[in-house]
Amino acid sequence: MSNWKKRLSAEGFRITASRRAVMDVLLATSVPLSPREILEQGRRVHRKLGLVTVYRTLALLEHLRCVRRVHREDGCRGYLPCSPGHSHALICRQCGRAAEFQGFADLQALIARVEEATGYQVDDHLLQLSGLCLDCQS
Amino acid sequence: MSNWKKRLSAEGFRITASRRAVMDVLLATSVPLSPREILEQGRRVHRKLGLVTVYRTLALLEHLRCVRRVHREDGCRGYLPCSPGHSHALICRQCGRAAEFQGFADLQALIARVEEATGYQVDDHLLQLSGLCLDCQS
DNA sequence: CCCTTAATGAAAAGTTTTTTCAACTACAGT
DNA sequence: ACTGTAGTTGAAAAAACTTTTCATTAAGGG
Ligand SMILES: [Mn+2]
Ligand SMILES: [Mn+2]
Ligand SMILES: [Zn+2]
Ligand SMILES: [Zn+2]
Numbered sequence: 001m002s003n004w005k006k007r008l009s010a011e012g013f014r015i016t017a018s019r020r021a022v023m024d025v026l027l028a029t030s031v032p033l034s035p036r037e038i039l040e041q042g043r044r045v046h047r048k049l050g051l052v053t054v055y056r057t058l059a060l061l062e063h064l065r066c067v068r069r070v071h072r073e074d075g076c077r078g079y080l081p082c083s084p085g086h087s088h089a090l091i092c093r094q095c096g097r098a099a100e101f102q103g104f105a106d107l108q109a110l111i112a113r114v115e116e117a118t119g120y121q122v123d124d125h126l127l128q129l130s131g132l133c134l135d136c137q138s
Numbered sequence: 139m140s141n142w143k144k145r146l147s148a149e150g151f152r153i154t155a156s157r158r159a160v161m162d163v164l165l166a167t168s169v170p171l172s173p174r175e176i177l178e179q180g181r182r183v184h185r186k187l188g189l190v191t192v193y194r195t196l197a198l199l200e201h202l203r204c205v206r207r208v209h210r211e212d213g214c215r216g217y218l219p220c221s222p223g224h225s226h227a228l229i230c231r232q233c234g235r236a237a238e239f240q241g242f243a244d245l246q247a248l249i250a251r252v253e254e255a256t257g258y259q260v261d262d263h264l265l266q267l268s269g270l271c272l273d274c275q276s
Numbered sequence: 277c278c279c280t281t282a283a284t285g286a287a288a289a290g291t292t293t294t295t296t297c298a299a300c301t302a303c304a305g306t
Numbered sequence: 307a308c309t310g311t312a313g314t315t316g317a318a319a320a321a322a323c324t325t326t327t328c329a330t331t332a333a334g335g336g
Pocket of ligand 1: 087103
């Protein structure tokens with residue numbers, strides 16, 4: 001049983017055909033998918049999947065930190081699977097392929113300086129990189 | 139004549155009452171405003187301002203880098219005025235007050251390492267911090 | 277196998293954003 | 307100033323997106 005399903009069960013959520021369909025789609029993608037795209041792909045394995053359930057499942061998976069939402073110029077609802085622990089997304093602006101990376105110490109240093117300069121107490125951040133993946137560079 | 143208006147003229151765009159209204163609202167805010175909020179405030183000075191024009195003016199100002207879009211859990215269409223040059227937004231999660239900060243060298247270092255690790259050629263980034271402003275810490 | 281109750285999906289409602297198009301007006305040229 | 311033209315506007319309609327409702331289904335513990 002996949003990690004995600006374990007997490008759902010552990011938190012008292014039921015494993016349903018609809019949720020499995022959504023999870024299967026997300027686990028298989030390397031490109032951010034919109035709710036509508038997830039619906040379309042999900043229906044290939046679970047015919048009666050509904051869009052409402054896609055939204056609900058995405059909210060749930062996001063809450064459990066199984067997926068992350070990607071923000072782009074042309075839409076802020078691209079969903080990607082994400083590894084456990086803190087990481088950020090790097091998206092190819094050509095083909096959409098996503099990679100993950102860690103925030104290392106640089107960010108902590110930057111944040112410390114920003115706190116110093118502004119007086120704000122920083123407790124969250126949104127960091128996303130974009131560029132060209134190896135394939136799209138040629 | 140304000141900086142923004144100069145920039146509009148310079149690029150061949152006309153200075154209209156509607157655009158002035160939207161710009162006035164944006165120049166005066168320290169909190170990200172949604173198109174609808176901009177419409178409401180803008181109508182206080184230009185009665186017949188329409189929502190469509192708010193959207194169009196925002197797209198224009200964003201293109202000219204006079205305003206930036208802020209992404210949040212509860213909506214990715216908050217608009218803020220932004221200073222010339224490269225900077226990022228820092229938002230108070232309590233009262234919404236925004237501050238700007240520069241990306242310094244830390245980010246370059248981080249990006250270099252990410253390029254090294256992933257093979258991607260990074261050419262853009264989205265960075266936003268959030269936390270509590272000085273007032274909201276007490 | 278029941279039973280309880282979480283979960284689902286169709287439809288409706290509510291929102292947000294874009295497209296259309298006739299009317300308007302900023303402003304360059306006279 | 308006056309005029310012509312092309313950029314701009316706003317109402318309305320269309321399209322797209324997201325949430326709510328509610329009767330029905332089915333997961334999974336007992
Ligand atoms: Mn981070
Ligand atoms: Mn930057
Ligand atoms: Zn690529
Ligand atoms: Zn505050």
